[in-house]
Every structure is written in C-alpha cells, then in structure tokens.
Amino acid sequence: MNLVLNEYNEEQLEAIVAVRDCLEGFSPGLRATLIRRAGNYLTFRQDVDAFLACHFSGVCTLTCYEDRRSACCNREGIITFFADVAINVLISQPKEIDRLIEALNLQNLGTKCVYLGNEGCLWKVKPIVCEMFLCKYARGKVFDNSPAILNEWRKLRRREKRYTWPNRPVLFDELERYFMERGCGSSLMYCHNSPGLLRMKAQWKTKSTGFKAY
Numbered sequence: 001m002n003l004v005l006n007e008y009n010e011e012q013l014e015a016i017v018a019v020r021d022c023l024e025g026f027s028p029g030l031r032a033t034l035i036r037r038a039g040n041y042l043t044f045r046q047d048v049d050a051f052l053a054c055h056f057s058g059v060c061t062l063t064c065y066e067d068r069r070s071a072c073c074n075r076e077g078i079i080t081f082f083a084d085v086a087i088n089v090l091i092s093q094p095k096e097i098d099r100l101i102e103a104l105n106l107q108n109l110g111t112k113c114v115y116l117g118n119e120g121c122l123w124k125v126k127p128i129v130c131e132m133f134l135c136k137y138a139r140g141k142v143f144d145n146s147p148a149i150l151n152e153w154r155k156l157r158r159r160e161k162r163y164t165w166p167n168r169p170v171l172f173d174e175l176e177r178y179f180m181e182r183g184c185g186s187s188l189m190y191c192h193n194s195p196g197l198l199r200m201k202a203q204w205k206t207k208s209t210g211f212k213a214y
C-alpha cells in the first residue's frame, strides 16, 4: 500500500533526495571542495555545540531529555533551509541519509518532529533553527543571572547571521545558487524564493553597487 505523505514530509524528502542525487554526479574532489567551503560554518557549529554543552546541557537534560519530553522538537515545528539539507547530506554517510528518508516515508501520527529518533535528532548537523533555539525557561535559567554568558550567546547569534542572513554574500545563499546551477531545485531554497529574503538581497546589492536591483 502506498502511503500518501503529508506536505511537510514530502517537501523535506524532495530536498534530501534532490541533494543526494545531485551529489552523486559530483567527483570526490568537488565534494571535498564544497565541504571545505562550509568549513568555517562547521567550526561555528562546533562552537555553538560547545557553548550549549557547557551552559545548557544540565538544564535541558533535567527538564526535557530525561522524561523524553523533548519540548523543542515538535511536529512540523521547524523551518529547514536548503543549505541545512545540503550540508547535512554532504557530510553524512549514505546509511545516515537512508535513516532520514525512512523516517520521512513513515506516517507521522505523533506530536513530535519526524526526525526525532530514540537517540535524539537523526540529523548529523541539525538545522540551524533547531541549533539556535533556546526555550524561554532555559534562557531564563541560564541568562538571568549571567550577563557574561548572555553576551557570549549574542556573539554566536551574530556569527550565525554571517552564514544565513543574505544582507551580504552568505554561505546559505551561495549553496542554493551552486546547486541551482547544477539543475537542482527545491522549495526550501528560501534565499531564492522568499520575498523577505529576496528584498534583503536586493537592498544589499543596491547598497554595494549603487544601482537599484530589479
């Protein structure tokens, strides 16, 4: 029996399969070049992981993980950028991608994110929106009495924008363009299809060239 996937699963599945298929046509050298291109971003992600492990793992483990509440990981609660998918597929093993595809092909009748497995998130490098999400309770617990930690977090948030926020040339936009030029398309290419992000890019181009972008 063929299951009819919901729109969310279908959109995610299309993006993952499109990236995987496109990458199959790349030489190992080209893949390595792309991974190198994402190198600074991956370092940034390690820094965020280290920050969260240092300051938040206690709070999150106690309030959410031990009772398997995982309150951040709600069903269809996250926006995934195409670059999230591209980077994750690039650095994952084929069996790790298969696990994502298997999860998306099941009917998700629960209230939790389709990617939440028994051991946590199935992504190797989870979407940036998930990485940077801190619930109000956890933020209050950690930041209320520690302006220094809050300041550190704000610096990480500013760094995040250098990769994702297209008011200047950014990796997330570049990766979309790179795959588009090789015939790969996805509705998750928000840097190329979201009116808000397109406006931001047009404003940046106007500022940097002095000409209005039409």
Ligand code: SF4
Binding pocket: 072, 073, 074, 078, 113, 114, 115, 116, 117, 120, 121, 122, 123, 126, 127, 130
């Ligand atoms: S993608 Fe992973 S981290 Fe993000 S909501 Fe789903 S399970 Fe949670």
